[in-house]
Structure formats: C-alpha cells, structure tokens
Amino acid sequence: MMPLAMVLGGPLTLEHALFLASAIFCIGVYGVLSRQNVLVILMCIELMLNAANLAIVALGRSMAAATPSGPVIANQSQAFVVVVLAVAAAEAGVGLAILLAAYRRWRTVKAGEINLLKG
Amino acid sequence: MDAVVFWGSGLLSIAASLLVVTRRNPVYGAIFLVLFFTTISLDFLILRASFLAVIQVLVYAGAIMVLYLFVIMLLSLQPEEIKEEVKPARKVSAAVFAAGLFFLLVFAIRHSPRVRQAPDLAGDLAAGAAPIGTTEAIGIELFKSQLLPFEVTSILILVAILGTVYLTRKRAPNPAGGGR
Numbered sequence: 001m002m003p004l005a006m007v008l009g010g011p012l013t014l015e016h017a018l019f020l021a022s023a024i025f026c027i028g029v030y031g032v033l034s035r036q037n038v039l040v041i042l043m044c045i046e047l048m049l050n051a052a053n054l055a056i057v058a059l060g061r062s063m064a065a066a067t068p069s070g071p072v073i074a075n076q077s078q079a080f081v082v083v084v085l086a087v088a089a090a091e092a093g094v095g096l097a098i099l100l101a102a103y104r105r106w107r108t109v110k111a112g113e114i115n116l117l118k119g
Numbered sequence: 120m121d122a123v124v125f126w127g128s129g130l131l132s133i134a135a136s137l138l139v140v141t142r143r144n145p146v147y148g149a150i151f152l153v154l155f156f157t158t159i160s161l162d163f164l165i166l167r168a169s170f171l172a173v174i175q176v177l178v179y180a181g182a183i184m185v186l187y188l189f190v191i192m193l194l195s196l197q198p199e200e201i202k203e204e205v206k207p208a209r210k211v212s213a214a215v216f217a218a219g220l221f222f223l224l225v226f227a228i229r230h231s232p233r234v235r236q237a238p239d240l241a242g243d244l245a246a247g248a249a250p251i252g253t254t255e256a257i258g259i260e261l262f263k264s265q266l267l268p269f270e271v272t273s274i275l276i277l278v279a280i281l282g283t284v285y286l287t288r289k290r291a292p293n294p295a296g297g298g299r
Contacts, residue, residue: 011122011239011240011241011242012121012122012125012165012239012240012241013237013239013240014234014237014240015228015229015234015235015237016122016125016126016129016240017125017162017166017240018224018228018234019225019228020129020132020133020162022221022224022225022228023133023221024132024133024136025220025224026217026218026220026221026224027133027136027137027140027217028136028140029213029216029217029220030140030213030214030216030217031139031140033209033212033213033216033217034140034205034209034210034213034214035140035203035205036203036204036205037145037201037203039145039148039187039190039191040139040140040145040148042187043139043145043148043149043152043187044139044140046152046179046183047136047139047140047152047155050155050156050159050179053159053171054159054162054163057162057163057166057168057171058166058240060251061166061167061168061240061251062237062238062240064167064244064248064251065238065239065242065243065244066237066238070244070248071244071248071249071250071251071256072249072260074167074251074252075249075251075252075256075257075259075260076260076264076265078168078170078171078251078252078257078260079257079260079261079264079265080265080268081168081171082171082174082257082261083265083268083269083272085174085175085178085179086272086275086276087272087275088179088183089178089182089183089276089279090275090276090278090279091279092183092186092187093186093279093280093283094279094282094283094286096186096187096190097282097283097286097287098286099190100190100193100194100286100287101286101287103194108200109194109196109200109201110203
C-alpha cells in the first residue's frame with residue numbers, strides 16, 4: 001500500500017483512472033447479482049455504464065497528450081460517450097416501462113417472482 | 120491538485136455506489152445515485168471533458184434520475200414489497216464473483232505496457248494543440264467521424280419511444296385474471 005501523501009501528491013496516471021472505473025463496474029456487477037428489486041438492478045446497470053464512460057474518457061485523455069493527432073481521438077472518444085448516454089436514456093425508459101407493465105400485472109418488483117418464462 | 124480532486128471524488132463515488140447497491144429502499148438508492156453522477160461529473164472535469172461534465176449533470180442527474188424517482192413514487196411500494204430475502208450464499212457468491220472480476224481487471228491493467236507508458240492525465244497538452252472536450256469539438260466529431268453511430272442512435276431512441284408507449288398503454292382487463 002502506497003503512502004497516502006505519495007498517491008495524492010503524485011501524478012494522476014491512466015492506471016489510477018482505470019482502477020477507479022473497474023472498481024465502480026464491479027460494484028455494479030455485485031448489485032445486479034445480489035439484489036432482487038428490479039429498480040435497484042436498473043440503477044446498478046447505470047453504475048456500470050458510468051464506469052465504462054469514465055474509462056473511455058480517461059483513455060481518450062491519455063491519447064490526447066501522447067500523439068499529434070491525440071486531441072482528435074480524445075474528442076472522438078467523448079462523442080462516443082454522448083452516444084452511450086443516449087443508449088442509457090433509452091435503456092432506462094424501456095426498462096422502467098417493462099417494470100411498470102409487470103407491476104400492474106403481478107403486483108411485484110422482485111426479479112425472482114416474475115418467472116412466467118421459467119421452465 | 121488534480122490528483123487530490125480526482126481521488127476525493129473517486130472515493131466519494133465508490134462510497135456512493137456502494138450505498139446505491141446496499142440500501143433497501145430504492146428512494147435512498149436513487150438519491151445516492153445522484154451523488155454518484157455528480158462525482159463522476161467532477162472526474163470528467165479533471166479529464167478535460169467539460170461538455171460531458173455538464174451533460175452528465177443535466178441528463179443523468181437531471182432527466183434520468185427524475186424518471187427513476189417518478190416511477191418509484193408512482194409505484195409507492197409498501198415496506199413489505201421492498202423487503203428482499205436474498206440467501207447469504209447468493210450474496211457471498213456474487214461478492215466473490217465481483218471481487219474476482221475486479222482483481223482480473225486490475226491484473227490486466229497493471230500488466231498492460233501501453234497503460235504504463237501512457238502520459239500523465241493531468242499534464243498539459245502540446246502547445247497549439249486543438250482544444251479537447253469543448254462543445255464545438257465534440258459536435259464536429261459527432262457530425263463528421265461519428266455520423267453513422269449518431270444516426271443509428273436516433274433510430275434507437277425512436278424505437279425506445281415507441282416501445283415505452285406500447286408497453287405502458289392501458290390494456291383491457293385480462294379475463295383469466297393475473298398470472299398469480
């Protein structure tokens with residue numbers, strides 16, 4: 001374990017940003033696997049999408065200083081994050097609509113109790 | 120200074136995401152998710168993505184979380200409806216799987232030569248380099264190199280709107296009664 005002052009005073013490397021992104025992603029994975037409430041599962045998917053966005057932006061930022069064409073690559077990566085954001089919005093809309101329709105019919109929001117397709 | 124802000128917001132975002140995952144009441148989870156989105160927006164600012172930082176607060180913390188809270192309030196779940204009986208064995212195996220995935224990712228990141236050689240994220244750009252992260256620069260990329268993903272996204276959103284309206288419309292009552 002590195003001393004705290006060294007980490008805080010030292011440079012901000014790509015490694016650190018990717019560690020943070022993978023930690024958030026794994027917390028989201030744990031939530032999806034261990035929770036029953038569909039609302040919380042959808043929120044955990046948002047966590048994972050945000051972790052991926054953070055990794056994309058950090059990778060683009062590291063490319064920006066590395067090569068002459070870097071700023072263009074950084075901007076392309078950020079444009080891609082905008083697309084991911086639109087996908088997240090569409091996912092939230094459709095996911096919550098399915099949840100509402102399922103709640104109207106079965107009066108439950110627990111993933112384990114909506115088991116019509118279970119063989 | 121950049122590193123201090125990045126680690127501060129990073130630790131805060133990990134704490135907020137842990138609270139999102141562990142709170143039983145989804146209303147508290149949604150509130151902590153707003154805090155999480157704000158800390159990610161701080162990270163975007165450090166990484167010179169100013170447009171994304173604003174959009175993160177506007178779209179995620181503003182629009183998407185209001186949608187979540189709206190649905191939570193619409194359902195107005197009773198305490199016994201949000202009570203979860205997850206077996207401890209399932210929780211432990213989920214934690215082991217998530218921790219294993221994390222260590223796999225850390226291992227891959229630590230052993231990647233390209234990640235190790237990457238320059239300091241807080242360093243300056245080359246003199247005269249094009250600006251990054253501004254609204255103009257992202258807009259130009261979105262309409263030049265990312266035109267096809269942009270157009271496909273518009274179709275995706277159209278389909279999502281149609282699907283949402285179709286799924287939430289009022290149905291005639293089921294004569295056979297509910298599934299349960």
